[in-house]
Amino acid sequence: MDIIFDKVGYTYQKGTPFENRALYDIDMIIKEGSFTALVGHTGSGKSTVLQHLNALMKPSEGTVTIGDRVITTETNNKNLKSIRKQVGIVFQFPEAQLFEETVAKDIAFGPKNFGAPDEEATELARKMLPLVGLDESFMERSPFDLSGGQMRRVAIAGVLAMEPTILVLDEPTAGLDPQGRREMMDMFYRLHKEKGxxxxxxxxxxxxxxxxxxxxxxxxxxxxxxxxxxxxIFQEEAWLKSKQLGVPAAVSFSNRLDAKLGFLNTQSALTATELADLIAERVKALKAGETK
Structure with missing residues (x-):
């Protein structure tokens, strides 16, 4: 299902002396099956937008359409439970939300809260563990005896156990080392590709x-x-710099290399893998006496 923002605005503590407008005139579409990145500085509105994606917040102005549900400022909160099952949110440091005595109980908590029988919820927990890179031996362990990375995987499994069709990730690799960050992002990408x-x-x-x-x-x-x-967007490096936003390391490196040496056409180099392939092709061509 798509999520569509139409002229969405949001104001915190509206009508009070502490009123603060956080969003205005937001038009955007999160397409079904996409992998969409929301980028911006602190204070840009990312966290507020995030909480509109499953109606944790309702717009002060405009509409948010989630599948076939249209959310406005007048929408009744009692009728939003099904949306919050379809759109799962993994907040920063989700491991801080673990509280049950075993991994199985923590993962099963969400499904049970939505009415799943104990046996079904436990089976869901069992099925979720391999999706986050853990095995069945973790079921009866205390989440508080695990490493930080393992705890985070258990918390993510709890969100996945709700069987959402949309997964929202708020800085999901915060605090992880480079290897842990790569493993975590590869896991999400695999879920995106294999589970749709x-x-x-x-x-x-x-x-x-x-x-x-x-x-x-x-x-x-x-x-x-x-x-x-x-x-x-990453081809517009000057514009991004004017907004104090960076570009991927591969884009920055290849642009500098091309500017100094005219070494290769970097317009198509987006990732480290693509850049390495372009350099290899260029070196091969130079060795063969070709000019490009």
Whole structure:
């Protein structure tokens, strides 16, 4: 299902002396089956947008359409439970939300809260563990005896046990080392490809956007200022710098290399793998006496 924002605005503590407008005139579409990255500085509105994706917040103005449900400021909160099952959110440091005495009980908590019988919820927990890179031996272990990375995987399994069709990730690799970050992002990408999950990634890491996302939305001061494919947007390095936003390491390196040496056409180099392939091709051509 698609998620569509139509002229969405949101104001915190509206009508009070502490009123603060966080979003205005947001028009955007999260397409079913996409891997969309939401990018922007602190205060750009990313976290507020995120909470509109499954109606944790309702717009002060405009509409958010989630599948066939249209959410407005007047929407009754009692009728939103099914949406929150379809759109799972993994907040920053989700391991902080673990509380049960065993991994199995923690993962099964969500399905049971939505009415699943104990046996069904436990079986769901068992099925979720391999999806996050853990095996059945973790079922009866205490989540608090696990490593930080394992705890995070258990928390993510709890979200997946709700069997959402859309997974929203809020800086999901925060605090992880480079290897842990890569493993975590590869896991989400595998879920996207193998399970058909729509992924919404809130991040400031441009390498992750380049490596995984197929669509990119940039927020600034509460509204959308640009969107497109990562390949399109990262070609505009000067514009991104003017917004104090970076580019992936491969794009930055290849642009500098090309500017100094005229070594290769870097317009198609988005990731480290693509850059390595282009350099290898160029070196091979030079050795063969060709000019390109």
């Amino acid at each position: 999950l729509t992924i919404v990634l809130v991040t400031h890491l441009m390498d992750d956007v380049a490596d995984y996302a197929d669509h990119m939305i940039i927020l600034e001061k509460g509204t959308v200022i640009k969107e497109g494919t990562p390949r399109e």
